[in-house]
Amino acid sequence: MILYNSITRKKEPFTPLDPKHVKMYVCGPTVYDRAHIGNARPVVVFDVLFRMLKHLYDTVTYVRNITDIDDKIMTAAAKKQVSIQHITTENTRFYNEDMTALGALPPTQTPKATEHIQEMIQMIEDLIQKKFAYAKDGHVVFDVERNNTYGKLSRLNLDDQISGARVEVAPYKKNPQDFVLWKPSDDTQPGWDSPWGRGRPGWHIECSAMVKKHLGKTFDIHGGGIDLIFPHHENEIAQSECCHDGSPFARYWMHNGHLIVNGEKMSKSLGNFFTVEELRDTYAGEAIRLTLLSAHYRQPLDWRPEVVAQSTAILDRFYTALEGCPDAPGTVSDAFLNCLKDDLNVPEALSQLHTMVSNIHKEKDLFQKQTLQRNCKASANLLGLLESTAENWFQGTESDDVLWIEDMIEKRHQAKKNKDFKEADTIRDKLREKGILLEDTSNGTTWKRK
RNA sequence: GGCCGGGUGGCAGAGUGGUUAUGCAGAGGACUGCAACUCCUUGUACGCUGGUUCGAUUCCGGUCCCGGCCUCCA
Numbered sequence: 001m002i003l004y005n006s007i008t009r010k011k012e013p014f015t016p017l018d019p020k021h022v023k024m025y026v027c028g029p030t031v032y033d034r035a036h037i038g039n040a041r042p043v044v045v046f047d048v049l050f051r052m053l054k055h056l057y058d059t060v061t062y063v064r065n066i067t068d069i070d071d072k073i074m075t076a077a078a079k080k081q082v083s084i085q086h087i088t089t090e091n092t093r094f095y096n097e098d099m100t101a102l103g104a105l106p107p108t109q110t111p112k113a114t115e116h117i118q119e120m121i122q123m124i125e126d127l128i129q130k131k132f133a134y135a136k137d138g139h140v141v142f143d144v145e146r147n148n149t150y151g152k153l154s155r156l157n158l159d160d161q162i163s164g165a166r167v168e169v170a171p172y173k174k175n176p177q178d179f180v181l182w183k184p185s186d187d188t189q190p191g192w193d194s195p196w197g198r199g200r201p202g203w204h205i206e207c208s209a210m211v212k213k214h215l216g217k218t219f220d221i222h223g224g225g226i227d228l229i230f231p232h233h234e235n236e237i238a239q240s241e242c243c244h245d246g247s248p249f250a251r252y253w254m255h256n257g258h259l260i261v262n263g264e265k266m267s268k269s270l271g272n273f274f275t276v277e278e279l280r281d282t283y284a285g286e287a288i289r290l291t292l293l294s295a296h297y298r299q300p301l302d303w304r305p306e307v308v309a310q311s312t313a314i315l316d317r318f319y320t321a322l323e324g325c326p327d328a329p330g331t332v333s334d335a336f337l338n339c340l341k342d343d344l345n346v347p348e349a350l351s352q353l354h355t356m357v358s359n360i361h362k363e364k365d366l367f368q369k370q371t372l373q374r375n376c377k378a379s380a381n382l383l384g385l386l387e388s389t390a391e392n393w394f395q396g397t398e399s400d401d402v403l404w405i406e407d408m409i410e411k412r413h414q415a416k417k418n419k420d421f422k423e424a425d426t427i428r429d430k431l432r433e434k435g436i437l438l439e440d441t442s443n444g445t446t447w448k449r450k
Numbered sequence: 451g452g453c454c455g456g457g458u459g460g461c462a463g464a465g466u467g468g469u470u471a472u473g474c475a476g477a478g479g480a481c482u483g484c485a486a487c488u489c490c491u492u493g494u495a496c497g498c499u500g501g502u503u504c505g506a507u508u509c510c511g512g513u514c515c516c517g518g519c520c521u522c523c524a
Contacts, residue, residue, distance in 0.1 A: 030523090226455090265517075310461080310475085348472080440485080
Protein backbone atom coordinates (compact mmCIF):
# COMPACT_ATOMS: atom_id res chain seq x y z
CA MET A 1 0.00 0.00 0.00
CA ILE A 2 1.08 3.54 -0.72
CA LEU A 3 0.15 6.37 1.63
CA TYR A 4 0.67 10.11 1.50
CA ASN A 5 2.71 11.04 4.54
CA SER A 6 2.02 14.59 5.69
CA ILE A 7 5.38 14.92 7.38
CA THR A 8 7.37 14.23 4.21
CA ARG A 9 4.61 15.55 1.94
CA LYS A 10 5.10 12.63 -0.37
CA LYS A 11 3.42 9.36 -1.20
CA GLU A 12 5.43 6.56 0.39
CA PRO A 13 5.18 2.78 0.40
CA PHE A 14 3.65 1.74 3.70
CA THR A 15 5.57 -0.80 5.73
CA PRO A 16 4.49 -1.34 9.33
CA LEU A 17 7.13 -1.58 12.02
CA ASP A 18 5.83 -5.05 12.84
CA PRO A 19 4.87 -6.70 9.54
CA LYS A 20 2.06 -8.58 11.22
CA HIS A 21 0.69 -5.86 13.45
CA VAL A 22 -0.29 -2.36 12.33
CA LYS A 23 -0.81 0.30 14.97
CA MET A 24 -2.93 3.34 14.24
CA TYR A 25 -4.13 6.30 16.30
CA VAL A 26 -6.74 8.84 15.26
CA CYS A 27 -7.73 11.90 17.23
CA GLY A 28 -11.25 11.39 18.50
CA PRO A 29 -13.91 13.81 19.69
CA THR A 30 -14.02 16.23 22.56
CA VAL A 31 -17.42 15.24 23.88
CA TYR A 32 -19.01 18.60 24.64
CA ASP A 33 -21.71 18.60 21.95
CA ARG A 34 -23.27 16.50 19.22
CA ALA A 35 -20.98 15.64 16.31
CA HIS A 36 -21.36 17.65 13.15
CA ILE A 37 -20.86 16.22 9.68
CA GLY A 38 -17.33 17.62 9.54
CA ASN A 39 -16.45 15.60 12.62
CA ALA A 40 -17.69 12.53 10.78
CA ARG A 41 -15.34 12.83 7.82
CA PRO A 42 -12.16 11.62 9.57
CA VAL A 43 -14.17 8.87 11.24
CA VAL A 44 -15.37 7.53 7.89
CA VAL A 45 -12.04 8.08 6.14
CA PHE A 46 -10.02 6.28 8.77
CA ASP A 47 -12.68 3.61 9.05
CA VAL A 48 -11.95 2.80 5.40
CA LEU A 49 -8.25 2.72 6.18
CA PHE A 50 -8.93 0.45 9.17
CA ARG A 51 -10.90 -1.94 6.96
CA MET A 52 -8.14 -1.91 4.34
CA LEU A 53 -5.43 -2.59 6.89
CA LYS A 54 -7.43 -5.43 8.39
CA HIS A 55 -7.78 -6.86 4.91
CA LEU A 56 -4.05 -6.64 4.25
CA TYR A 57 -2.49 -7.43 7.64
CA ASP A 58 -2.96 -10.01 10.37
CA THR A 59 -3.61 -7.66 13.26
CA VAL A 60 -4.56 -4.00 13.39
CA THR A 61 -4.83 -2.01 16.59
CA TYR A 62 -6.82 1.14 16.01
CA VAL A 63 -7.04 3.56 18.92
CA ARG A 64 -9.36 6.53 18.87
CA ASN A 65 -9.53 8.59 22.03
CA ILE A 66 -12.41 10.27 23.80
CA THR A 67 -11.44 13.64 25.24
CA ASP A 68 -13.68 14.03 28.27
CA ILE A 69 -11.84 16.80 30.08
CA ASP A 70 -11.68 20.17 28.40
CA ASP A 71 -12.75 23.73 29.07
CA LYS A 72 -15.42 23.53 26.37
CA ILE A 73 -17.01 20.68 28.32
CA MET A 74 -16.90 22.77 31.49
CA THR A 75 -18.62 25.62 29.68
CA ALA A 76 -21.28 23.32 28.23
CA ALA A 77 -21.99 21.83 31.67
CA ALA A 78 -22.29 25.24 33.29
CA LYS A 79 -24.59 26.44 30.55
CA LYS A 80 -26.90 23.45 30.84
CA GLN A 81 -26.65 23.36 34.65
CA VAL A 82 -25.69 19.70 34.64
CA SER A 83 -22.62 17.81 35.75
CA ILE A 84 -19.59 17.43 33.54
CA GLN A 85 -20.03 13.70 33.63
CA HIS A 86 -23.57 14.05 32.38
CA ILE A 87 -22.31 16.01 29.38
CA THR A 88 -19.51 13.61 28.57
CA THR A 89 -21.40 10.34 28.96
CA GLU A 90 -24.37 11.61 26.99
CA ASN A 91 -22.29 13.00 24.14
CA THR A 92 -20.10 9.92 24.03
CA ARG A 93 -23.22 7.83 23.59
CA PHE A 94 -24.56 10.14 20.88
CA TYR A 95 -21.21 10.07 19.12
CA ASN A 96 -21.12 6.29 19.08
CA GLU A 97 -24.69 6.11 17.81
CA ASP A 98 -24.03 8.61 15.06
CA MET A 99 -20.84 6.95 13.88
CA THR A 100 -22.42 3.51 13.94
CA ALA A 101 -25.22 4.89 11.76
CA LEU A 102 -22.56 5.98 9.29
CA GLY A 103 -21.24 2.44 9.15
CA ALA A 104 -18.06 3.07 11.12
CA LEU A 105 -16.66 0.05 12.91
CA PRO A 106 -15.76 0.54 16.55
CA PRO A 107 -12.01 1.07 16.93
CA THR A 108 -10.03 -1.55 18.76
CA GLN A 109 -9.81 0.76 21.75
CA THR A 110 -11.44 4.06 22.71
CA PRO A 111 -9.50 5.30 25.74
CA LYS A 112 -10.72 8.26 27.76
CA ALA A 113 -8.52 11.15 28.77
CA THR A 114 -9.77 11.17 32.37
CA GLU A 115 -8.64 7.58 32.77
CA HIS A 116 -5.08 8.53 31.87
CA ILE A 117 -4.37 11.43 34.21
CA GLN A 118 -1.60 9.57 36.00
CA GLU A 119 0.09 8.74 32.70
CA MET A 120 -0.07 12.40 31.71
CA ILE A 121 1.37 13.54 35.03
CA GLN A 122 4.18 11.02 34.61
CA MET A 123 5.02 12.33 31.14
CA ILE A 124 4.96 15.91 32.35
CA GLU A 125 7.31 15.02 35.21
CA ASP A 126 9.66 13.38 32.74
CA LEU A 127 9.58 16.46 30.53
CA ILE A 128 10.38 18.74 33.48
CA GLN A 129 13.16 16.48 34.60
CA LYS A 130 14.62 16.49 31.10
CA LYS A 131 14.27 20.28 31.05
CA PHE A 132 11.82 20.38 28.17
CA ALA A 133 9.18 21.87 30.41
CA TYR A 134 9.01 24.27 33.30
CA ALA A 135 6.51 24.92 36.10
CA LYS A 136 5.34 28.40 36.90
CA ASP A 137 2.35 29.68 38.92
CA GLY A 138 0.69 26.26 38.99
CA HIS A 139 1.12 25.86 35.25
CA VAL A 140 3.49 23.52 33.54
CA VAL A 141 4.58 24.75 30.14
CA PHE A 142 6.46 23.07 27.31
CA ASP A 143 9.61 24.97 26.39
CA VAL A 144 9.53 25.12 22.62
CA GLU A 145 13.00 26.61 22.33
CA ARG A 146 14.52 23.50 23.88
CA ASN A 147 13.09 21.34 21.09
CA ASN A 148 15.14 22.02 18.00
CA THR A 149 12.97 19.95 15.69
CA TYR A 150 9.84 21.84 16.69
CA GLY A 151 7.81 22.70 13.58
CA LYS A 152 8.89 19.74 11.47
CA LEU A 153 5.34 18.63 10.74
CA SER A 154 3.67 21.98 10.10
CA ARG A 155 6.86 23.61 8.80
CA LEU A 156 5.93 26.78 10.54
CA ASN A 157 8.83 29.01 11.29
CA LEU A 158 8.44 30.44 14.77
CA ASP A 159 10.25 33.64 13.84
CA ASP A 160 7.72 34.33 11.09
CA GLN A 161 4.75 34.49 13.36
CA ILE A 162 3.89 38.10 12.91
CA SER A 163 0.89 40.33 12.52
CA GLY A 164 -2.33 38.64 11.58
CA ALA A 165 -1.60 35.72 13.80
CA ARG A 166 -3.22 35.40 17.16
CA VAL A 167 -0.38 35.04 19.57
CA GLU A 168 -1.33 34.52 23.15
CA VAL A 169 0.62 36.47 25.70
CA ALA A 170 0.48 34.66 28.99
CA PRO A 171 2.54 35.80 31.98
CA TYR A 172 3.63 32.29 32.89
CA LYS A 173 5.18 31.60 29.48
CA LYS A 174 8.78 32.27 28.59
CA ASN A 175 7.87 32.37 24.90
CA PRO A 176 4.49 32.96 23.32
CA GLN A 177 4.83 29.67 21.40
CA ASP A 178 5.23 27.64 24.58
CA PHE A 179 2.16 25.55 25.24
CA VAL A 180 0.47 24.40 28.40
CA LEU A 181 0.86 20.83 29.65
CA TRP A 182 -0.91 21.32 32.95
CA LYS A 183 -3.01 24.12 34.34
CA PRO A 184 -4.37 24.89 37.79
CA SER A 185 -8.04 24.35 38.69
CA ASP A 186 -9.98 26.34 41.25
CA ASP A 187 -12.51 24.73 43.58
CA THR A 188 -15.33 25.00 41.06
CA GLN A 189 -13.35 23.34 38.29
CA PRO A 190 -12.57 19.68 37.81
CA GLY A 191 -9.06 18.82 38.90
CA TRP A 192 -6.64 16.18 40.01
CA ASP A 193 -3.84 16.35 42.57
CA SER A 194 -0.44 16.72 41.02
CA PRO A 195 3.10 17.76 42.00
CA TRP A 196 2.11 21.28 40.86
CA GLY A 197 -1.09 21.45 42.87
CA ARG A 198 -4.63 20.59 41.98
CA GLY A 199 -5.17 21.04 38.26
CA ARG A 200 -6.05 19.55 34.91
CA PRO A 201 -4.19 18.67 31.71
CA GLY A 202 -3.67 20.97 28.75
CA TRP A 203 -5.04 20.08 25.37
CA HIS A 204 -2.28 18.03 23.72
CA ILE A 205 -0.77 15.84 26.42
CA GLU A 206 -3.71 13.41 26.56
CA CYS A 207 -3.02 12.04 23.08
CA SER A 208 0.69 11.61 23.79
CA ALA A 209 -0.09 9.76 27.01
CA MET A 210 -2.72 7.51 25.47
CA VAL A 211 -0.57 6.71 22.44
CA LYS A 212 2.28 5.76 24.71
CA LYS A 213 0.14 3.51 26.87
CA HIS A 214 -1.78 1.75 24.11
CA LEU A 215 0.60 1.77 21.15
CA GLY A 216 4.06 2.42 22.56
CA LYS A 217 6.66 5.10 21.89
CA THR A 218 6.77 4.56 18.14
CA PHE A 219 3.80 3.44 16.10
CA ASP A 220 2.70 3.36 12.48
CA ILE A 221 -0.08 5.76 11.53
CA HIS A 222 -1.43 8.86 13.18
CA GLY A 223 -4.50 10.44 11.61
CA GLY A 224 -6.80 13.39 12.04
CA GLY A 225 -8.20 16.45 10.38
CA ILE A 226 -5.86 18.76 8.52
CA ASP A 227 -6.55 21.55 10.99
CA LEU A 228 -4.92 19.49 13.71
CA ILE A 229 -1.49 19.65 12.10
CA PHE A 230 -0.83 22.81 14.00
CA PRO A 231 -0.70 23.08 16.89
CA HIS A 232 -2.10 19.77 18.10
CA HIS A 233 -0.02 17.23 16.20
CA GLU A 234 3.07 19.39 16.20
CA ASN A 235 2.84 19.55 19.98
CA GLU A 236 2.18 15.83 20.31
CA ILE A 237 5.39 15.17 18.44
CA ALA A 238 7.31 17.62 20.60
CA GLN A 239 6.07 16.18 23.87
CA SER A 240 6.42 12.55 22.96
CA GLU A 241 9.78 12.69 21.23
CA CYS A 242 11.34 14.86 23.93
CA CYS A 243 9.94 12.60 26.62
CA HIS A 244 11.29 9.54 24.81
CA ASP A 245 14.77 10.91 24.18
CA GLY A 246 14.16 11.41 20.50
CA SER A 247 12.51 8.09 19.67
CA PRO A 248 10.30 8.79 16.67
CA PHE A 249 6.61 9.21 17.36
CA ALA A 250 4.23 8.41 14.46
CA ARG A 251 5.88 7.02 11.31
CA TYR A 252 3.12 8.06 8.91
CA TRP A 253 0.90 11.09 9.37
CA MET A 254 -2.38 11.23 7.53
CA HIS A 255 -4.72 14.21 7.41
CA ASN A 256 -8.14 14.46 5.85
CA GLY A 257 -9.22 17.66 4.11
CA HIS A 258 -11.91 19.88 5.48
CA LEU A 259 -15.56 19.67 4.84
CA ILE A 260 -16.89 22.94 3.56
CA VAL A 261 -20.36 24.38 3.10
CA ASN A 262 -21.04 26.77 0.24
CA GLY A 263 -17.33 27.21 -0.22
CA GLU A 264 -16.73 28.05 3.42
CA LYS A 265 -15.25 25.97 6.14
CA MET A 266 -17.85 24.38 8.36
CA SER A 267 -17.24 24.90 12.00
CA LYS A 268 -19.02 25.31 15.25
CA SER A 269 -17.65 28.79 15.72
CA LEU A 270 -19.07 29.92 12.36
CA GLY A 271 -22.40 28.25 13.07
CA ASN A 272 -22.77 26.93 9.51
CA PHE A 273 -22.83 23.27 10.44
CA PHE A 274 -25.17 20.31 10.23
CA THR A 275 -25.16 17.75 12.99
CA VAL A 276 -25.03 14.11 12.04
CA GLU A 277 -28.22 13.71 14.02
CA GLU A 278 -30.23 16.11 11.86
CA LEU A 279 -28.82 14.69 8.63
CA ARG A 280 -29.82 11.23 9.77
CA ASP A 281 -33.40 12.42 9.96
CA THR A 282 -33.33 13.21 6.26
CA TYR A 283 -30.92 10.74 4.70
CA ALA A 284 -29.91 7.14 5.10
CA GLY A 285 -26.67 6.76 7.04
CA GLU A 286 -25.16 4.91 4.12
CA ALA A 287 -25.98 7.78 1.74
CA ILE A 288 -24.24 10.18 4.13
CA ARG A 289 -21.28 7.85 4.24
CA LEU A 290 -21.04 7.59 0.46
CA THR A 291 -21.21 11.37 0.21
CA LEU A 292 -18.32 11.69 2.66
CA LEU A 293 -16.40 9.26 0.47
CA SER A 294 -17.26 10.93 -2.83
CA ALA A 295 -14.08 13.03 -2.90
CA HIS A 296 -10.55 11.86 -2.20
CA TYR A 297 -9.86 12.13 1.53
CA ARG A 298 -7.18 14.81 1.16
CA GLN A 299 -9.40 17.06 -0.95
CA PRO A 300 -11.87 19.51 0.46
CA LEU A 301 -15.45 18.25 0.30
CA ASP A 302 -18.27 20.67 -0.35
CA TRP A 303 -21.34 19.45 1.53
CA ARG A 304 -24.42 20.01 -0.59
CA PRO A 305 -27.84 18.36 -0.49
CA GLU A 306 -27.71 17.55 -4.22
CA VAL A 307 -24.66 15.39 -3.67
CA VAL A 308 -26.38 13.38 -0.95
CA ALA A 309 -29.33 12.89 -3.30
CA GLN A 310 -26.89 11.69 -5.95
CA SER A 311 -25.34 9.27 -3.45
CA THR A 312 -28.79 7.91 -2.67
CA ALA A 313 -29.44 7.36 -6.39
CA ILE A 314 -26.15 5.51 -6.72
CA LEU A 315 -26.97 3.27 -3.77
CA ASP A 316 -30.39 2.54 -5.28
CA ARG A 317 -28.65 1.30 -8.39
CA PHE A 318 -26.06 -0.68 -6.43
CA TYR A 319 -28.64 -2.39 -4.27
CA THR A 320 -30.79 -3.14 -7.31
CA ALA A 321 -27.81 -5.04 -8.68
CA LEU A 322 -27.56 -7.00 -5.43
CA GLU A 323 -31.14 -8.27 -5.53
CA GLY A 324 -30.94 -12.01 -5.13
CA CYS A 325 -27.32 -11.91 -3.93
CA PRO A 326 -26.62 -15.09 -1.98
CA ASP A 327 -25.54 -14.69 1.61
CA ALA A 328 -22.08 -16.06 0.99
CA PRO A 329 -18.60 -14.54 1.02
CA GLY A 330 -17.03 -13.16 -2.15
CA THR A 331 -13.62 -12.07 -3.34
CA VAL A 332 -12.46 -8.46 -3.44
CA SER A 333 -11.68 -7.37 -6.99
CA ASP A 334 -7.99 -6.74 -7.66
CA ALA A 335 -8.66 -3.67 -9.76
CA PHE A 336 -10.76 -2.27 -6.96
CA LEU A 337 -8.20 -3.09 -4.29
CA ASN A 338 -5.41 -1.50 -6.30
CA CYS A 339 -7.26 1.79 -6.32
CA LEU A 340 -7.48 1.76 -2.55
CA LYS A 341 -3.86 0.71 -2.19
CA ASP A 342 -2.90 3.93 -3.90
CA ASP A 343 -3.37 6.32 -1.00
CA LEU A 344 -7.02 5.36 -0.58
CA ASN A 345 -8.22 6.51 -3.97
CA VAL A 346 -11.84 5.95 -3.13
CA PRO A 347 -13.34 7.83 -6.11
CA GLU A 348 -11.44 5.59 -8.48
CA ALA A 349 -12.42 2.52 -6.46
CA LEU A 350 -16.03 3.62 -6.75
CA SER A 351 -15.73 3.74 -10.51
CA GLN A 352 -14.59 0.11 -10.37
CA LEU A 353 -17.66 -0.64 -8.33
CA HIS A 354 -19.81 0.94 -11.02
CA THR A 355 -18.20 -1.34 -13.59
CA MET A 356 -18.94 -4.37 -11.43
CA VAL A 357 -22.53 -3.30 -10.97
CA SER A 358 -22.92 -2.82 -14.68
CA ASN A 359 -21.58 -6.30 -15.34
CA ILE A 360 -24.01 -7.79 -12.84
CA HIS A 361 -26.94 -6.21 -14.65
CA LYS A 362 -25.75 -7.55 -17.96
CA GLU A 363 -24.97 -11.08 -16.81
CA LYS A 364 -27.60 -13.57 -17.96
CA ASP A 365 -26.23 -16.73 -16.36
CA LEU A 366 -27.54 -16.97 -12.81
CA PHE A 367 -24.53 -18.69 -11.31
CA GLN A 368 -22.13 -16.22 -12.93
CA LYS A 369 -24.33 -13.38 -11.82
CA GLN A 370 -24.31 -14.50 -8.20
CA THR A 371 -20.56 -14.78 -8.24
CA LEU A 372 -20.30 -11.23 -9.54
CA GLN A 373 -22.76 -10.09 -6.89
CA ARG A 374 -20.79 -11.68 -4.07
CA ASN A 375 -17.55 -10.18 -5.31
CA CYS A 376 -19.11 -6.77 -5.75
CA LYS A 377 -20.47 -6.88 -2.24
CA ALA A 378 -17.16 -8.03 -0.79
CA SER A 379 -15.41 -5.14 -2.55
CA ALA A 380 -17.94 -2.54 -1.46
CA ASN A 381 -17.74 -3.83 2.09
CA LEU A 382 -14.13 -2.66 2.22
CA LEU A 383 -15.56 0.84 1.95
CA GLY A 384 -18.20 0.01 4.53
CA LEU A 385 -20.83 0.12 1.80
CA LEU A 386 -23.48 -2.40 0.72
CA GLU A 387 -23.39 -4.12 4.09
CA SER A 388 -27.17 -4.26 4.15
CA THR A 389 -29.41 -6.28 1.83
CA ALA A 390 -31.40 -4.98 -1.10
CA GLU A 391 -34.57 -5.81 0.78
CA ASN A 392 -33.57 -3.77 3.82
CA TRP A 393 -32.33 -0.89 1.74
CA PHE A 394 -35.51 -0.59 -0.31
CA GLN A 395 -38.15 -1.75 2.12
CA GLY A 396 -36.73 -0.78 5.47
CA THR A 397 -37.24 -2.72 8.64
CA GLU A 398 -40.63 -1.35 9.71
CA SER A 399 -43.22 -3.90 8.81
CA ASP A 400 -46.59 -2.63 10.00
CA ASP A 401 -47.85 -1.78 6.51
CA VAL A 402 -46.28 -4.66 4.60
CA LEU A 403 -49.44 -6.77 4.63
CA TRP A 404 -51.42 -3.86 3.27
CA ILE A 405 -48.85 -3.28 0.53
CA GLU A 406 -48.89 -6.92 -0.46
CA ASP A 407 -52.66 -6.92 -0.46
CA MET A 408 -52.71 -3.93 -2.80
CA ILE A 409 -50.21 -5.58 -5.09
CA GLU A 410 -52.39 -8.68 -5.26
CA LYS A 411 -55.45 -6.56 -6.08
CA ARG A 412 -53.52 -4.86 -8.85
CA HIS A 413 -52.38 -8.22 -10.13
CA GLN A 414 -56.00 -9.31 -10.45
CA ALA A 415 -56.91 -6.06 -12.20
CA LYS A 416 -54.05 -6.55 -14.65
CA LYS A 417 -55.16 -10.09 -15.30
CA ASN A 418 -58.57 -8.73 -16.22
CA LYS A 419 -56.94 -6.11 -18.42
CA ASP A 420 -58.40 -3.46 -16.16
CA PHE A 421 -55.35 -1.23 -16.52
CA LYS A 422 -57.15 1.80 -15.24
CA GLU A 423 -57.76 0.14 -11.90
CA ALA A 424 -54.20 -1.22 -11.87
CA ASP A 425 -52.80 2.27 -12.39
CA THR A 426 -55.08 3.70 -9.71
CA ILE A 427 -53.68 1.21 -7.22
CA ARG A 428 -50.14 1.97 -8.29
CA ASP A 429 -50.72 5.70 -7.88
CA LYS A 430 -52.26 5.16 -4.49
CA LEU A 431 -49.16 3.29 -3.35
CA ARG A 432 -46.93 5.93 -4.86
CA GLU A 433 -48.64 8.54 -2.70
CA LYS A 434 -47.49 6.52 0.29
CA GLY A 435 -43.94 6.46 -1.10
CA ILE A 436 -44.19 2.91 -2.41
CA LEU A 437 -42.88 2.32 -5.92
CA LEU A 438 -43.86 -0.80 -7.80
CA GLU A 439 -41.79 -2.66 -10.33
CA ASP A 440 -43.20 -5.38 -12.53
CA THR A 441 -40.69 -8.10 -13.29
CA SER A 442 -40.93 -11.45 -14.99
CA ASN A 443 -41.18 -13.00 -11.52
CA GLY A 444 -43.99 -10.77 -10.33
CA THR A 445 -44.22 -7.33 -8.79
CA THR A 446 -41.70 -5.98 -6.30
CA TRP A 447 -41.91 -2.79 -4.25
CA LYS A 448 -39.57 -0.19 -2.83
CA ARG A 449 -39.93 2.64 -0.40
CA LYS A 450 -38.89 5.99 -1.72
C1' G B 451 3.36 39.01 6.50
C1' G B 452 4.73 33.45 6.61
C1' C B 453 3.24 28.37 5.27
C1' C B 454 -0.05 25.03 2.47
C1' G B 455 -3.89 23.25 -0.84
C1' G B 456 -7.03 23.94 -5.11
C1' G B 457 -9.26 25.89 -9.92
C1' U B 458 -11.55 19.68 -14.92
C1' G B 459 -17.88 19.07 -19.28
C1' G B 460 -25.00 21.17 -16.42
C1' C B 461 -23.40 18.91 -11.51
C1' A B 462 -20.06 15.55 -8.59
C1' G B 463 -15.21 13.83 -9.26
C1' A B 464 -10.49 10.79 -10.67
C1' G B 465 -6.49 10.83 -13.81
C1' U B 466 -2.92 11.42 -17.56
C1' G B 467 2.86 14.29 -21.85
C1' G B 468 -0.37 11.86 -27.20
C1' U B 469 -5.54 6.69 -27.40
C1' U B 470 -9.09 12.40 -23.37
C1' A B 471 -12.08 7.86 -16.34
C1' U B 472 -16.53 7.10 -13.70
C1' G B 473 -21.12 8.59 -11.89
C1' C B 474 -25.59 11.87 -11.43
C1' A B 475 -28.71 14.80 -14.36
C1' G B 476 -30.38 15.57 -19.66
C1' A B 477 -31.59 13.75 -24.81
C1' G B 478 -32.87 9.66 -28.28
C1' G B 479 -33.94 4.41 -28.70
C1' A B 480 -35.08 -0.89 -26.87
C1' C B 481 -38.02 -3.49 -23.22
C1' U B 482 -43.17 -2.63 -20.82
C1' G B 483 -50.51 -2.51 -21.35
C1' C B 484 -48.43 2.19 -19.38
C1' A B 485 -44.53 2.77 -16.00
C1' A B 486 -40.36 1.48 -13.00
C1' C B 487 -35.91 -1.39 -13.22
C1' U B 488 -32.42 -2.69 -16.94
C1' C B 489 -29.92 -2.31 -21.68
C1' C B 490 -28.07 0.57 -26.13
C1' U B 491 -26.71 5.41 -28.20
C1' U B 492 -25.40 10.47 -27.09
C1' G B 493 -21.42 14.67 -23.82
C1' U B 494 -13.81 16.18 -26.78
C1' A B 495 -14.11 19.64 -20.28
C1' C B 496 -9.45 20.73 -17.93
C1' G B 497 -8.93 29.43 -14.76
C1' C B 498 -5.83 32.95 -17.85
C1' U B 499 -1.04 33.57 -20.01
C1' G B 500 3.98 32.69 -21.63
C1' G B 501 7.74 28.67 -22.08
C1' U B 502 9.76 23.51 -22.84
C1' U B 503 8.05 19.74 -26.53
C1' C B 504 6.64 16.90 -32.74
C1' G B 505 2.58 17.26 -29.12
C1' A B 506 0.45 19.96 -22.43
C1' U B 507 -5.34 19.66 -19.18
C1' U B 508 -0.90 16.95 -17.45
C1' C B 509 6.04 19.66 -16.84
C1' C B 510 8.22 24.88 -15.81
C1' G B 511 7.37 30.32 -15.11
C1' G B 512 4.03 34.35 -14.53
C1' U B 513 -0.87 35.92 -13.42
C1' C B 514 -6.00 35.96 -11.59
C1' C B 515 -9.43 33.71 -8.38
C1' C B 516 -11.01 30.41 -4.21
C1' G B 517 -10.02 27.95 0.32
C1' G B 518 -7.17 26.38 4.75
C1' C B 519 -3.33 27.01 8.83
C1' C B 520 -0.33 30.68 11.79
C1' U B 521 -2.40 28.24 19.55
C1' C B 522 -11.20 27.19 19.77
C1' C B 523 -11.40 23.65 15.68
C1' A B 524 -11.99 17.15 12.61
